[in-house]
Amino acid sequence: MEKATGGSQSIDRSLDTPEKFDNQDYQQLKQSCLSKRMRYIDDKFPPDTRSIGDGILKSSDMNKVVWVRPHKIVPNPSFVVDGITRFDFGQGIVGNCWFLASIGAVTLQEPILAQIIPKDQTFDEDYCGLFHFRFWRFGRWVDVVIDDKLPTIKGRLIFVHSKDPEEFWPALLEKAYAKVCGSYSDMNAGTPVEALVDFTGGVHVCVELSSPPPNLWELMSHARQSQSLMACAIPPGATSENTVLPNGLVNGHAYAVTGVKEIKIRGQLVKLVRLWNPWGKGEWKGDWSDKSRFWQMVSPQDRATCLDVIDDGEFWMTLEDFCKFYSDLNICCLCPDFLDGSSTCHWKTSFYEGRWVAGSTAGGCLNNSDSFWKNPQYRVKIDKLLDKCAVNQGENNMLVSLMQKPNKRNRRQVKNLYIGFSIFAVPDAGVEKFPASFFITNRPVAQTNKYVNAREVMKLVMLMPGEYLIVPSTYKPDETASFLLTIVSKAETHTK
Incomplete structure (x- = not known):
């Protein structure tokens, strides 16, 4: 078990108990709609211009948008027609190829697809215009509820559309992710890895x-x-x-x-x-x-x-x-055992939430010799590899990822800080937190190549058995932000 100083904590990322996004309970909402014989309308992501957002439609086109349920588009809509494949759909007018390319990759892996798209969703029995999907967001799985009103112009979907006009899983999945991002326009531009991680929790x-x-x-x-x-x-x-x-x-x-x-x-x-x-x-x-x-x-x-x-x-x-x-x-993977081409040794993963606080735990990068020590410090002991895992003893045996958590709901309003981390070899001593003098006299044994203003930075490293200190930081001191640190290790790791 790893432990950390600096107010961080280990977290549970279980898919079995996802958080209710926007505090909306799918089962309760469904039962309420069925008992009242009404169709669901999501007041948290309403079928209007707010959910489309700015910048992707001209004002003249925005006035033409009509939100309709699939039954108004085709006589016999289906959630899925003849299974789910990457050839089911094509991109719409929003620039979310990064998201859709990731969906294309996910369709090749049925177990992962089943995590994102809960089963037994149809337009037939117990239909009430309500659907839900699951995504992994910054350390936790969330269950996202939506209604099935979709934006159209002249009866045609303006965002992702199925090649079979009766199939609607792609449009509904895209709407759920747009809700998570804040709006459809908040999905404009991105990198595939963002969606890949959100689809897997990996x-x-x-x-x-x-x-x-x-x-x-x-x-x-x-x-x-x-x-x-x-x-x-x-x-x-x-x-x-x-x-x-x-x-x-x-x-x-x-x-x-x-x-x-x-x-x-x-x-x-x-x-x-x-x-x-x-x-x-x-x-x-x-x-x-x-x-x-x-x-x-x-x-x-x-x-x-x-x-x-x-x-x-x-x-x-x-x-x-x-x-x-x-x-x-x-x-993107749940376990990076593909790195050595073997599944005989299962890598172990731990997640930790932490926070940089201006004036307290935000010490900036190593250039700030008087304050770097204030950053959260994660002390990890790496044991010798087991015999079955030691075939590639000199290969990378740890993956460290640092992801900053957004402080705003709308994805395009998030201003990422420049982040990175350093790893130090440390003596086997009962030190609660290493002082500034330690970082002045010791250099990192591994670190991110540079500080970047990305949602996530990661690095594969090879560390010999021993004790190490992982220090995540922003480039500048006194910048407040929350983060998620992921440590994936091939060897057994723990802290005194």
């Missing part, structure tokens, strides 16, 4: 593809074999975002990674990555694209298994082209 590993690790292919292959989710993004570049390039890729756009496969061509093995565009259309036009000549040079079996010449947004490309055109790869 941890993530970020790989910079401009300088990929030598074992990138092994990492992706092991991640694909486990219940890990993968998504990536193309940088905006010199042109504006969402510009379709001559090669078919989209600037400033997020994609889901849906597969990896080695294919033999002319006696040579080629490493291929499969990607999916959340627009539901628009594909890569280079080597190994749907109409590439290379598909005629592989075995009929591989061609039948992999090639699908339909503009559904999904395509193959080589690992080299993947690293060339995409900026980063995010792998």
Whole structure:
């Protein structure tokens, strides 16, 4: 067990007892609506312009918006038609490709999908216009209630829409996440890892593809074999975002990674990555694209298994082209055992809530030698790896993540601080809190590469058995904010 100084505490992240978002109880609201024979209208996320938000619709178009229930759009709506897949939907007018790419990745993992979308939701028996979904938000699962009134213009959905007009799970899921974010416009722009973490309650590993690790292919292959989710993004570049390039890729756009496969061509093995565009259309036009000549040079079996010449947004490309055109790869998982390609040693995870308080526990970065010690301090003892886990003794054995918690409901109003953390080797001594002198004479054995104004920073480290101190901080001193620290360790960890 890890313990921490500085007022932090361990937290429970159980999916079995999710918090009621906005204090709305799904079962109570449903029973109330059924007993009164009325259809639910959510007063916490009302069907009006406030829930759409500013900046995504012109005022002239906003006046055309009509909120209607699915029964008013089609005669026989269904929550799900023939199962849930990434090919069910396409992106609407809000720039939430980061969110939809993450949904595309989630549809490949049924257990994770079942966490987000509770079963037995229909438009038939006991229907009262009420639905609910679950997301992991800053350390806790929350159950989010919505009504099924959806914004339309001229009878058509203006945000995410199903390719089958009778299927509504994508639009309702998007509405629930919009409620969590504050409005639909609060979903505009983001990174896939944010949604991946909110869908799983897991941890993530970020790989910079401009300088990929030598074992990138092994990492992706092991991640694909486990219940890990993968998504990536193309940088905006010199042109504006969402510009379709001559090669078919989209600037400033997020994609889901849906597969990896080695294919033999002319006696040579080629490493291929499969990607999916959340627009539901628009594909890569280079080597190994749907109409590439290379598909005629592989075995009929591989061609039948992999090639699908339909503009559904999904395509193959080589690992080299993947690293060339995409900026980063995010792998999100409940357990990072894919890092060493084995599930024989289960990594252990602990979560802690903490807070920097100006004038008290907000000491700033190490440049502030007189105040850095005031930051919350997490003391961790790492035991020697068990024999079954010690095969890769020199590999990374701990993942540390620092996530700052928002102080505002609306996502776009949140101003992230520059955050990071440092890890120090410490003597085996009963010190309650290390003073300023310790940090003047001791340098970190590991730390985040830089302080960034992101929701979350993380780092994989290799720490030998011993005692360590993890110190999360903001870059500047005297900045007040709450945070969530996640420690994932391959070895047994505890504190005296």
